[in-house]
Amino acid sequence: xxxGKLAPRETLLGRCEAPLGDPLVVSEVHSRIDGLRxxxxxxSIEFTPETDEQGLANGLTVNVRSLEGETWxxxxxxxxxxxxxxxxxxxxxxxxGLNIADGTVLVTKFTTPRPFMDHLAEQRKVVNLLTxxxxxPVHFRQHKVSAESIVDRSAGGTILSHPRVQLxxxxxxxxxxxxxxxKDDLNRFLAHLPEVGAAGMMRxxxxxxxxxxxxxxxVGVLRRKGAYAxxxxxxxxxxxxxxxxxxxxxxxxxxxxxRERPTTATYVYRCLNVLxxxxxxxxxxxxxxxxxxxxxxxxxxxSIGENSQNLMSLT
Numbered sequence: 001x002x003x004g005k006l007a008p009r010e011t012l013l014g015r016c017e018a019p020l021g022d023p024l025v026v027s028e029v030h031s032r033i034d035g036l037r038x039x040x041x042x043x044s045i046e047f048t049p050e051t052d053e054q055g056l057a058n059g060l061t062v063n064v065r066s067l068e069g070e071t072w073x074x075x076x077x078x079x080x081x082x083x084x085x086x087x088x089x090x091x092x093x094x095x096x097g098l099n100i101a102d103g104t105v106l107v108t109k110f111t112t113p114r115p116f117m118d119h120l121a122e123q124r125k126v127v128n129l130l131t132x133x134x135x136x137p138v139h140f141r142q143h144k145v146s147a148e149s150i151v152d153r154s155a156g157g158t159i160l161s162h163p164r165v166q167l168x169x170x171x172x173x174x175x176x177x178x179x180x181x182x183k184d185d186l187n188r189f190l191a192h193l194p195e196v197g198a199a200g201m202m203r204x205x206x207x208x209x210x211x212x213x214x215x216x217x218x219v220g221v222l223r224r225k226g227a228y229a230x231x232x233x234x235x236x237x238x239x240x241x242x243x244x245x246x247x248x249x250x251x252x253x254x255x256x257x258x259r260e261r262p263t264t265a266t267y268v269y270r271c272l273n274v275l276x277x278x279x280x281x282x283x284x285x286x287x288x289x290x291x292x293x294x295x296x297x298x299x300x301x302x303s304i305g306e307n308s309q310n311l312m313s314l315t
Contacts, residue, residue: 007170010116014165018149025113026145030105030164031123034138036081037104038186039130040193042067044083044102064100070198074205077122080107081193105144113147116167125208126201128219133190137223139175143167179225213242237264244270 010024018024037043044067050059069081081104088099106126108119123140130138144164152160196204208215221227221235244267253273256265272278 009170011168012145012150012165013168014150014163015152016147016149017151018147023115024147025115026119026147026150026167027113028107028109028146028164029116029119029123029167030082030084030107030144031140032084032103032105032142033123033127033130033140034181035130035134035136035186035189036106037083037102039134039189040069040081040104042069042081042083042104044085045100062100064102069193072198072202072205074108074122074125074202076110077119078109079122079126079201079205080109081105082107116143116145116169117171120169120171122205125205128208128215129201129204131219131222132215134181134185134188135222136181136185136188137178137225138181139178139223140172141176143169143172211243211246214239214246217242240264240267240271243267247271247274250274 012024016024044064046063046065048061048063049057050061052058064085066085067083071078071080073079084103084105086101086103088101090097090099106123108122110118127138127140143166145167146162146164148162150162150165152163154160193201217235218239221232224231241264244262247270250270250273253262253266253269256263256269
């Protein structure tokens, strides 16, 4: 006798009228992600205080409005950030009022309904970017999906709406229990969405597969809180080596070679060189290395944002 474990890959917490034998396909996926509201700087709530003649507050006007960011293309998917606010009543029976929760979601949509994993693959590219620009573990917190087969019906059978219902994925549910990012963590982004822009997000997604040998080891170790120093060093060395190999040879790197072959120092040098960062700003080498001149204008580069520092440059 053998024992086994049967677990669903995806669990839909809502009514679905599709045949049980058919795979689940969805039109849109709305995902909550750590730090998304702070990174996008999208805010649905505006406060306008009112004061009396003595300057004391005697009123408050609150305006809540849903916002939609620019849309960009990632392969066959359209991707967008949207603000998402919710209201609730206080739990304390002795108090009255209205609580407003302000958040931001990442939305993916294909021209035709697709499996949830297709949406998740595109959304992971955004999560990987957030992980790198924050230097912190970034996790999915919730997924909601919509589809033609997900319906609300009246007692008479009339379709009232196609609501968004929660979907739990075995690939992301473990992140739900991880600690949330602190306020200090949320203030340490290297760049924010307004600096990156929709064009920068599209460039990032378009180059993601080419740079995944750099991206995935770095993101993997950043997601592990309390990782051993050895693991961090090995993973980041793999990332830097992969980036250095993609960048290729740079002028003046010969001083970092060992027996005429590139070393880890060579790959670090290439990364600094392509960004126009002077070697002496970061390291005090044992052997003299050439000063890096500003990046020539003839070098073609791809940066994440037009007005931010170059987070990725390609020769």
